Amino acid sequence: MTTQVPHEVEESPVAGALFVEVQQFYGRHMRAMDEGRVADWTGDFTPDAVFATNARAEPQRGRDEIARNAAAAARQLEEKGVLRRHCVSTLEVDEDSSGVFVARMYALISKTVVGSAPELEFVCTCQDELVRQSGRLFIRHRQVYRDDLPRI
Numbered sequence: 001m002t003t004q005v006p007h008e009v010e011e012s013p014v015a016g017a018l019f020v021e022v023q024q025f026y027g028r029h030m031r032a033m034d035e036g037r038v039a040d041w042t043g044d045f046t047p048d049a050v051f052a053t054n055a056r057a058e059p060q061r062g063r064d065e066i067a068r069n070a071a072a073a074a075r076q077l078e079e080k081g082v083l084r085r086h087c088v089s090t091l092e093v094d095e096d097s098s099g100v101f102v103a104r105m106y107a108l109i110s111k112t113v114v115g116s117a118p119e120l121e122f123v124c125t126c127q128d129e130l131v132r133q134s135g136r137l138f139i140r141h142r143q144v145y146r147d148d149l150p151r152i
Contacts, residue, residue, distance in 0.1 A: 022093050022103055022130065025137050030086040030107075036074050042067040046131065046138045053144040054152045083112045084121070100140070101130040107144070123147045 025044070032040035045051070045063045052059035060066045077084055087108045094102050104127045111121035129141040145151055 018101070019091075019093055022101065022137065023091060025130075026088045026091070026103075026105070030088060033070070033074075034083075034085050036078065038067060038070045038074050042070055044137075044139055045142075046133070046140045049139055049141065051142045051144075053146070054149045055144075055146055057152070081114050083114070085110045085112075088126075099132075101132075101137070103128045103130055 029041060029044050032038075032044075042063055045066055047063045048061075049063055049066060050059050050061055051066050060069055087110070088105050089108065091103060091105045093104075096102055104125070107122075107124040107126050108120060109122040109124065110118050112118040124147065125145045127143045128139050130137045131140045132138075
């Protein structure tokens with residue numbers, strides 16, 4: 001019989017108020033996309049943001065490119081009658097030495113066609129670099145890995 005030694009929990013250097021702020025940020029951010037408010041969603045990215053995912057060969061660079069792609073995706077979903085929901089969980093937030101907040105989470109994305117049963121469409125891991133500008137948080141870099149695709 002092996003004895004499990006309790007591990008020491010590393011306390012995040014991020015204060016509780018900041019953690020709640022980041023949770024609120026993601027609640028608003030994901031809801032904006034799910035409700036088709038693309039301008040609100042893309043407004044959470046810095047103008048020079050990078051959005052990388054293993055679902056695309058090249059990252060999207062800049063808020064304008066991210067907005068064009070998000071608007072096209074929202075139109076396609078609406079035309080198909082698809083409702084998508086992003087559920088963020090296991091959020092962990094740290095601050096690096098330069099003052100950038102690094103948020104890591106899982107994102108479960110469901111898909112529902114009106115009149116049909118909902119289904120789990122994607123399971124992803126996500127890491128964002130958040131920066132504070134003019135008193136609010138913005139995404140400077142997002143890396144998303146869909147679990148169903150190889151990491152590239």
